[in-house]
Structures are given as C-alpha cells and as structure tokens.
Amino acid sequence: MSADARIEAITARIVERSKPFREPYLDRVRAAVSKGVHRSVLGCGNLAHGFAVCSPAEKTALAGDRVPNLGIITSYNDMLSAHQPFETYPALIRQAAHEAGGVAQVAGGVPAMCDGVTQGQPGMELSLFSRDLIAMAAGVGLSHNMFDAIVYLGVCDKIVPGLTIAALTFGHLPAVFIPAGPMTSGLPNDEKARVRQLFAEGKVGRDELLDAESKSYHGPGTCTFYGTANSNQMLMEIMGFHMPGASFVNPGTPLRDALTKEASKRALAITAQGNEFTPAGEMIDERSIVNGVVGLHATGGSTNHTMHLIAMARAAGIVLTWQDISELSDIVPLLARVYPNGLADVNHFHAAGGMGFLIKELLKAGYLHDDVRTVYGQGLHAYTIEPRLGGDGNVHREPAPHVSHDPKVLASIEHPFQHTGGLKMLSGNLGKAVIKTSAVKPERHVIEAPAKVFHDQAELNAAFKAGELEGDFIAVVRFQGPKANGMPELHKLTTVLGILQDRGQTVALLTDGRMSGASGKVPAAIHVTPEAIDGGPIARIRDGDLIRLDAVGGTIDVLVEAAAFAARTPATADLSANEFGMGRELFASFRAIAGPADQGASVLFA
Ligand SMILES: O=C(O)[C@H](O)[C@@H](O)[C@H](O)[C@H](O)COP(=O)(O)O
C-alpha cells in the first residue's frame, strides 16, 4: 500500500531539498562499494596486524577474502544499566559468526554516558557532545578497513544516534543494530516521580527517595520509561536497522540471545560477498527517515530526536527540518501511552503488541512507507510480527495481533489517543522551539503568563526552596544552548515545576536547553533557537514580560511591543564556571563550533 499522499509529498520535498548532499553522498558510497572487499587493499603487514589474534583457519579465510569478517562496535560499560548486558555479546556474536562460516572481531569501543547518572550534574554538559564523539570513536574502529559488515551494540540516548551517524558515514558497509532490551518492570515510573515530589517538599527523607529510585532502576536493561533510549529502539526497528521484533525483549533471556545470534548471521548474509548486499547508505533513504519521524509522533517519542534524527539523516546526505517534523505531527496520530505519556512502561507496550502492532496499524492507514529496504529484506510489512523462541532455540515470528492486547497502552489506528503526533514545533518572535504535547494535558497546551528569568537550573531550584515561585509564570532558563554549556537536559526542573503545577499554579518552561525524553507533564518549549549566547530573542526577555506558549497554534511569543523589545540590550551570562571541571575543558572546541538545535546541534556538519 502506498503512503498517504501528504506523507508522500513531504518525503518528495525532503528528496528535492537533499539532492545537493544526497547525490554526492551516494556517489561516495558507490565508489567505496566498487572497491570490493576492502580488506584486500591492505598490505600484508596491515593484514597480519589485523588478524594477529585470529586462529590459523580464520587467518587463511580472511587472507583469501573467502569469508566475510564482521566488525563489532560496542558501547559496553557498567554505568548504563542498558549497556551492561553487552559485556557478553562479543563472545555470542563470534560463536554465531563461526556457525555461519564467517569471522567476527571487535573493531572498537565507544564511550557511553548515562544521562540518569549525570542528570542535574556538571557531567550532563558533555552529554549532547558525546553523540558526535561516539560517531568519531566508532569511525576510529571502522577505519581499520578489515570488515564486510558491522554490528553496532548500543541502546541509550546519544549512543544510538552517534552509532547511526557512524554507520551512515561508513555507508558502503551493511549495518545491523543489536539492542540489549528493557529492564523488567520495577516501581512504576509515576510512583517514582511522586516520591521525588514528596522529597522535594521535605515530606520524605533521602532513604525513602533512594529506596524508590532503586526499586525503579533495579537491574540490567534499558530504563522502562519511554525516553530517548527507548525512542532509539523504536527508531532502529521502524527504520529497518533492527531485526523484526528485536527492540523490547528483556536481557538475559533465551529469546534475547537468539535475536543476537540471528542478527549477527544476518549481517554476514547481507555483505557484498552474498546475494543480498545491503549497504547502510543505500538501505536508509528519505523514506526510512520519514518512517522514523512517523514512529516518533505515533509513540510520543523523545524531544531529543528533533536534533538527533536530523543529525543522523544528515550523515546520509538527507536534510530533515523541524518544519517536516511539524507537518508530520499534524498528520500522524498518537497510538501509544507509555510513561511519561501515560502510566505504562515499555514492557507493557511490548506485551500489548509492541512494534509489530504499531507498524501494522500505521501501514494500514498509509502513514508509513512500506517500500523501504531493511536489514531483513524488502518491505516494512515484514516487521508486523511478534518474535517468539522456537523449540529449535531460534527466533520464530508470528503475525502481530489483530487487536491490541491493551487498548489503554497501544491504540488502534481507528481510535487513537490523540489525532496529532506527540511532538510539536513552535515559532514566533522568540525564534523556534519544540514541545512534547503527548505528555501534557490538553488544557495546558496554551499558556500565557509572566516570565521569571533564570540563568541556570540551580537558580530556579533555589527560588523554589526560598518560596519565591508563587502565582502563574513561565520559567525562562537561558544560556543552556549548545554553544553556552553543551545544552544539558534540565529534567530535574520537572519535579519542582510539577509540584507547583499540582498545587494549581499555571507554570511552563521556556529554554534554549533540552529536557529528557522522560520529561513530561509540565509544558516545556525547549531547544529555543537562536540560543541566548548567540543573541537570540530569548536573551532580551525580562522578568514580568508576558509570554504566550501555544502548542495548538504552534507559536511562542513575548507580548512586548516589537520595537521596544528589539531595542533592548541582550542579557549576558558569566559562563566561566562551565568551562572547567568534569571534563568540560576538553569540549571547548565543541562549544565553539556546535551548530544550532534545529540543525541537530552537531559539530560534524556545516
Ligand atoms: O532523554 C532521556 O530519556 C533521558 O536522558 C534519560 O535517559 C535520563 O536518564 C533521564 O534523566 C532519566 O530519568 P530520571 O532522571 O527521572 O531518572
């Protein structure tokens, strides 16, 4: 079934806009592919170094270019609960490769930051930049030029976007993403948030808070809210980088291991040495990117992907804009209610029918391009399945359920939770911004209130503790953009603003910084561009200015006479404390050259 005409039109517009970048990109990919097995251009010395620790049989096979060599890029560390399971994956992948008559080697590792550990801490100011650093680090591993296909082991926020940028930069190679799966359900996310608010109000102590947090984040796997990490899994599946059904199977289960082995064998099957060659740079095209945006809207995905997906697409010469994302938001309905967009978690989503049911419903209505290439073959309809462990220990796939197993978590296309998507773009005399509407009650989609201006989140928290945050207001937290301090997530503000909102105050947030994909119920216009340090209008706002945030009309304005507002001298901020400490001194060049949020806030692309 072809896609909805409006979706087709937006896709065609992206194709046209991208031509100056996409055509040279594809020329480079095809030129690289034409060189054949890249290992064959290495000299004997290079090759000897490259397979020094392989077995004699593997050396003979690799030297003769007779068998494919699978590169592994891993982001394993013990800091991220979602990445800790990757410790054992290389051995499993090597075993699968051997069974498939190939070889597998870890090409390199990449850093991975846990935004939960750094949330509200100085380290968070490295978080966004770590995405591009991950792409660069993966490039270092791949530059050994020993490989015929790559498997990427990554899950969380900046890691999958960084790895995708690398995979598309090395677009002449097939790329299969292998996830680790979600943590099993613990203390529900809304109960965790409730205890946080009680702690912030001094009603419970640190012991009770740590107990609640530890019952929520309690073991291996991705945190169970629908934040950036789980949005990543959705994207990798709907864009065709995952094997069908791979996203939300828990770690440490036989099915998880079977999916990992299957993905490894599939990667070896789609190299140039086989009959289904699927280089990543050809597999991913404008339709794949549009499918990713559609998935974001349909699931209420992370606001961070209004930057990451733009940078990911750009790595393949595809120019995606906030306008494209906004127009798709007006077309695509919201079909999932997973925290913060509801009370369920990703395990409930998966049990209700998961990605297979979601893709089936969206394809049925023409909201997705079915005619796309994936690591599994041609056509997205192959992903309308549920994975099962067969008696033979392999993955078997059954058709996705005809109806959702839990319509309160996963809705049918006929009865969506919202007729528009979860992400909305705003524009007005304050520039451009993003808001996640799927997590905000409709009565809070339009807010008009006076500004209270802060230059960092600590100032706002101090004002809360001093009882100064009375009445209705829009908190303007500025000098939080990529060039100012690396554009940290300000997710800790959700607790304080949530308390005030629960008390009946009308509050909202306006910032050139970011929020977590897990941020929710308080209306927040984020990623304001141009940022304050670039002299953006946000720098001219003064305490008491009336601001109007309209997520229905898609506008963000300060209600001050235009000439008077323009005549104001922009505020400045002392950011010297953000230049040193916790490694921030290492990222001065990134702050200096980072692009604007609406172009992905990247240091990699002009
Ligand atoms: O974008 C995201 O999804 C967030 O960065 C998320 O990965 C982060 O870890 C949150 O901070 C977790 O939520 P809490 O901070 O509420 O635990």
Ligand code: SF4
């Ligand atoms: S989802 Fe966020 S908090 Fe959880 S492991 Fe990943 S980065 Fe850390």
